[in-house]
Amino acid sequence: MSDPIEEGLLLAPKFDADGLVTCVATDAKSGELLMVAHMNAEALRRTVESGEAWYFSRSRKALWKKGESSGHTQRVIEMRVDCDQDAVWIKVEQHGPGACHTGRRSCFYRVVPLKQTGAIALQFRDAEKTFDPNAVYDKK
Amino acid sequence: MSDPIEEGLLLAPKFDADGLVTCVATDAKSGELLMVAHMNAEALRRTVESGEAWYFSRSRKALWKKGESSGHTQRVIEMRVDCDQDAVWIKVEQHGPGACHTGRRSCFYRVVPLKQTGAIALQFRDAEKTFDPNAVYDKK
Numbered sequence: 396m397s398d399p400i401e402e403g404l405l406l407a408p409k410f411d412a413d414g415l416v417t418c419v420a421t422d423a424k425s426g427e428l429l430m431v432a433h434m435n436a437e438a439l440r441r442t443v444e445s446g447e448a449w450y451f452s453r454s455r456k457a458l459w460k461k462g463e464s465s466g467h468t469q470r471v472i473e474m475r476v477d478c479d480q481d482a483v484w485i486k487v488e489q490h491g492p493g494a495c496h497t498g499r500r501s502c503f504y505r506v507v508p509l510k511q512t513g514a515i516a517l518q519f520r521d522a523e524k525t526f527d528p529n530a531v532y533d534k535k
Numbered sequence: 536m537s538d539p540i541e542e543g544l545l546l547a548p549k550f551d552a553d554g555l556v557t558c559v560a561t562d563a564k565s566g567e568l569l570m571v572a573h574m575n576a577e578a579l580r581r582t583v584e585s586g587e588a589w590y591f592s593r594s595r596k597a598l599w600k601k602g603e604s605s606g607h608t609q610r611v612i613e614m615r616v617d618c619d620q621d622a623v624w625i626k627v628e629q630h631g632p633g634a635c636h637t638g639r640r641s642c643f644y645r646v647v648p649l650k651q652t653g654a655i656a657l658q659f660r661d662a663e664k665t666f667d668p669n670a671v672y673d674k675k
Binding site: 401402403404405406417419421426428430431443444445446471473474475476477478479482483484495496497499502503504505506507508509510511512514515516517518519520 | 616644
């Protein structure tokens with residue numbers, strides 16, 4: 396008998412103990428991984444209804460429209476859900492010069508070298524700043 | 536002053552209350568998103584040291600080498616960490632016909648249609664089975 400969560404057609408997100416699912420955002424054109432964040436039920440509902448990315452900030456414990464401070468909104472081109480429905484994937488059209496609050500296109504700008512033990516020294520990769528976060532975010 | 540977590544070179548993963556970081560696995564050649572899972576400190580250490588993907592299963596509460604049952608291991612070509620170090624991205628060479636335990640190449644085989652309200656009917660996309668999970672997984 397097939398599992399309705401895995402093989403069914405009803406969206407039934409499996410929220411974790413904090414009421415969240417993981418969301419992976421990639422650039423719809425280049426395929427580049429831009430960011431990983433979380434959505435609660437309300438963020439997911441707003442994203443589906445509006446076609447614009449909404450998230451839930453774990454640190455600020457607040458619903459958050461991507462780009463509400465920076466203007467760097469994300470238009471969702473396609474959304475998918477994974478087998479056990481605890482993660483969603485959005486392919487987005489990223490508006491503005493970047494998705495990362497550090498001023499970069501992607502949040503994944505450091506490589507973890509492999510085949511190492513002990514303390515790991517990261518290496519910057521694709522880490523050039525595409526905007527000045529101090530100029531973009533409210534400094535109040 | 537720059538934030539050492541965001542701008543530093545020391546790998547300092549920010550594990551959540553359950554001791555986990557999110558891990559996104561993409562196909563190193565095609566860029567396709569294969570799966571989203573979690574790593575605890577031990578899974579992360581083993582992945583870095585061995586160059587093979589290890590995860591921590593939240594449902595089984597167990598360390599888990601990808602492919603230990605199916606043989607569908609993942610060789611890590613590159614690992615990256617995100618700005619706040621609570622997510623890692625691995626680009627992998629996926630061995631065998633697929634990464635998903637349902638018998639598909641990727642776990643993300645259903646589309647969530649946008650601009651809808653109420654109950655959402657998913658649509659299968661890239662959902663063809665590439666292997667028979669009943670033949671691959673132990674049925675004890």
